[in-house]
Amino acid sequence: MKSTGREILWNLPSHASVVLYSLAGVLLLLFAWRVRSRIRFYRRGRSEGENRLDRPWERFRDLLRAAFLQKKVLESTPGGPIHLAVYASFLALFCVTCLVAVEHDFGVVILDGDFYIAVKLFAETSGLLLSCGVAAALVRRFILRPPGLPREPGDLLPLLLLGATALSGFLVEALRISATHPVAAPYSYAADTVAGLFAGIPIPDLLRLHRGIWWGHLLIAFGFLASIPYGRMIHAIAGPANIFLRSYRPTGTLQPIPDFDARETIGAGAIEDLSWKQLLDLDACARCGRCEEACPAHATGKTLSPRKLIRDLRVESGAGVGCRRRGGEDGHEEPTIGGIGVRAADVWACTTCGHCVSSCPMMIEHVEKIVDMRRHLVLDKGDIPPELEQMFRNLEAFSDPWGFGPARRTEWAAGLDLTEVGRQGSVDIVYWVGCAGAFDERYRNAAVAFAGILKESGVRFGILGSREFCCGDFARRTGNEYLFRLLARKNMAVLDEYGVTKIVTPCPHCYNALRNEYPAFGGRFEVIHHSELILDLMEGGDIRADNVLVKTIAYHDPCYLGRSNGIFEPPRKVLSGIPGLRLVEAGRSRENSFCCGAGGGYLWLPEQGARINERRSSELVALGADILATACPHCMYMLEDGMVAAGGDGGIPEALDLAEIVMRSMKVRKGSS
Amino acid sequence: MKIIVCVKQVSIIIARSAIDTAANRLLPGGMIHKLNPHDEAAVEEALEIREKHGGTVTVLTLGPARSEEALRWCLAMGSDEAIRVVEDVPPEMGPFAVARILAEVIRGLEYDLILFGKLAIDDEMGQTGTFVAEMLDLPVVTTIVHAELHPGDRRAVLQRSMEKGDREVAECSLPAVFTVDMQMNRPRYPTLRGRRVAARRNIRTISLDEEGGTPSCREGIPAMEILRLAPPKTRPKKILAPDENDSAAGRMQWILAGGVERKNKGHLTGDADRLVGGILDFLAERSFIPRPR
Secondary structure, three states, X not given: OOOOOOOXXXXXXXXHHHXXXXXXXXXXXXXXXXXXXXXXXXXXXXXXXXXXXXXXXXXXXHHHHHHHOOOOHHHOOOHHHHHHHHHHHHHHHXXXXXXXXXXXXXXXXXXXXXXXXXXXXXXXXXXXXXXXXXXXXXXXXXXXXXXXXXXXHHHHHHHHHHHHHXXXXXXXXXXXXXXXXXXXXXXXXXXXXXXXXXXXXXXHHHHHHHXXXXXXXXXXXHHHHHHOOOOHHHHHHHHHHHHHOOOOOOOOOOOOOOOHHHOOOOOOOEHXXXXXXXXXXXXXXXXXXXXXXXXXXXXXXXXXXXXXHHHHHHHHOXXXXXXXXXXXXXXXXXXXXXXXXXXXXXXXXXXOOOHHHHHOOOOOXXXXXXXXXXXXXXXXXOOOOHHHHHHHHHHHHHOOOOOOOHHHOOHHHOXXXXXXXXXXXXXXXXXXXXXXXXXXXXXXXXXXXXXXXXXXXXXXXXXXXXXXXXXXXHHHHOOOHHHHHHHHHHHHHHHHHOOOOEEEEOOHXXXXXXXXXXXXXXXXXXXXXXXXXXXXXXXXXOOXXXXXXXXXXXXXXXXXXXXXOOOOHHHHXXXXXXXXXXXEOOOOOHHHOOXXXXXXXXXXXXXXXXXXXXXXXXXXXXXXXXXXXXXXXXXXXXXXXXXXXXXXXXXXXXXXXXXXXXXXXEOOOOXXX | OEEEEEEOEEEEEOOHHHEEOOOOEEOOOOEEEXXXXXXXXXXXXXXXXXXXXXXXXXXXXXXXXXXXXXXXXXXXXXXXXXEEEOOOOOHHHHHHHHHHHHHHHHHOOOOOEEEEEOOOOOOOOOOHHHHHHHHXXXXXXXXXXXXXXXXOOOEEEEEEEOHHHOEEEEEEEOOEEEEXXXXXXXXXXXXXXXXXXXXXXXXXXEOOOOOOOOHHHHOOOOOOOOOOOOOOOOOOOOOOOXXXXXXXXXXXXXXXXXXXXXXXXXXXXXXXXXXXXXXXXXHHHOOOOOOOO
């Protein structure tokens, strides 16, 4: 006989355990049946060209950190702590219940003495935490109603079930205490307090009430457990699986498509066109709305929201249990792409900045899906915004988006006396200018400045001249995989012919494509960004930034450089190495940098409503900087354009590329900037 | 409807070095070859007619092996068959010789309608379609921008583009030759499936000599002699500085359209008096109005 422990299934008829285990069996069946059907659903998706089971240790580490320890969830307040309270206390109570079950089923005495009291205290506290967490979640979601948090029936039900489980648990405990007055009652401090309510009720009534509520508690708790894989709580299973199967590609890099040359169709025009992992993504989504908060398109009033996108796909797939209606959360009437429930306008509103992907606690890959839908529109349907089509035609015929043609690619370097690779001698590093550097009248100045820095440093470098073609980044991200491959192969032929081993480029889009996407075409060269090389040269004393520039400078992190490829420090170190410069940080910077609005081909599309670049520029102008520095041609002209609209009376700061700023600070023998 | 579309792969000069002034001809190095846009519109029109009335679309070109790329583009758009006439026509033979060869080939094909682009954007002759119609004894309507076909009673109602947006409506019996203006439609962009099909399709080549055609195609054609090819004078380059108030996409459109001169910067701020004063000063400085007192 136990000294302090309690009798399990006290006050219950002998058939209680039979009923309990039968119910548990039904629960397990319902649970397993749904999980099986979900797995079958994922398997309907196409295969992927990515290995999602490599690096097992990293995967387990991330599973532990992101799922079990909720590291990523906790980054947002108050949602993170509330979720942790509910999640951790539910897990704790679940474990305690399992402990009780083990004791009952195997006849071993575990819960006794001090350990019983410790478990009691722990469970009691967990129960309180669960109640508070659920209450806080309900208040936040349904009373405070922060924007971006959905309030559909499916969002309410799990909270109600959890809350009812906790409350009925306390009631059962309280009734038992008031009927039996156990020794350990004070340790059940919450239930003991509630027990005061039942003082004066005759024992038989207490016993009847206890039995009734016990069954209620059981049914509610089992109901919740059984509902997990059916509604939005499926994120508790699919989420950790999704984290384990995450991609280790940089966020801005798209998956290679190994079987492309054998394909007649491509992209996602129906749910079945999504990959198995993309289908798993749909279930993993907890609809926390962080992607929506991060999304520049959503922030400027476009109808695109990554959260809504995942939700609409889920509803379209027939799995939207608890979602109010099909055809889009906002009940829009506009036609959607084939059988996928997403508006074409939303698909084109994405800048592929990757902030949704990097902010998702479940590591859902939104951008890949959007690009897949673009591929469907462009290459299957031929349904292309006219502005993009013009760019595609130019890229195919002239190998640059503007249609200038290869012969004019060297115009920017006229009079600079640069080495052209393959024509004169060998070089150590190829300066990949990019289309912006070669053709954009404004950015040419930065291309010239960087060439000046390289010349000053004595690095043996060369350009590819008229044999450099567009890297294909814009084509790829706007869904024209065919064109991207055409350009990649063209460039690879030249790079192979010259045996190029190292490339430096000022354009993060070229950088990302050459470094992360060209290996699929046999690219075996090192690619560095000009900020990295400039930093090396400054630290190695090859160039000296001597001129004092007394300026306040704000640095804008380009998405494809920072968030995607982790280059946050080199540009900042370069800027802080210039005497006189004072660097100020924007509120949203580094990992959380706000897109300039150019990426993913958005540069080419007419923007509806508020402009992303104006939003970003006004944020930066508000810092009071004299110079807005960036390290991407597209960011630069986006900010420059945006500032005119954002600029106040205090004058408009200059938008400059890193190379231009360094050049200004250098005492150059023969100025070229 | 059996439709034949005659297309040309045009050469676009992308570098001044492309003109060999000594030989009075264009050099291949500085050029890019692509399907003539008016011809592309003609192919699009043929495909739309096929979608509406059924039938087949055959594209036909006369040109070197590289012009098969243009045919492949037409196949990728959805044309059923492509034929390349292998015949070396020196440029000085001009459109008349080309028309003779095309007419000879077309005589051996079945057709209800023959489409041409209104002109090729490289040599800008615009005569081939009309010559072919004459040689085949068919009616011809040039520069059409709208077509309404009635295959049942073998006639077509056409709209021709005239000055300042005027339209001329013409009726014509079929079979006939029409030359299409590129503003007629927006040609489709080839889908991936279209490209794959085009890559697999065989392009039929026809050589008149082998086919036993009349070898006299070029006989009696007065050869045209090019006396001189004058490259344009180099002018100071326009500065591409689009309106800075425009969106980035607008800016890109500006650049695509060839760019504009740099605008005078300067924003007027302040109350109405200052604004008016500023505008008067601006106009006076440029002698539009006498200097205000």
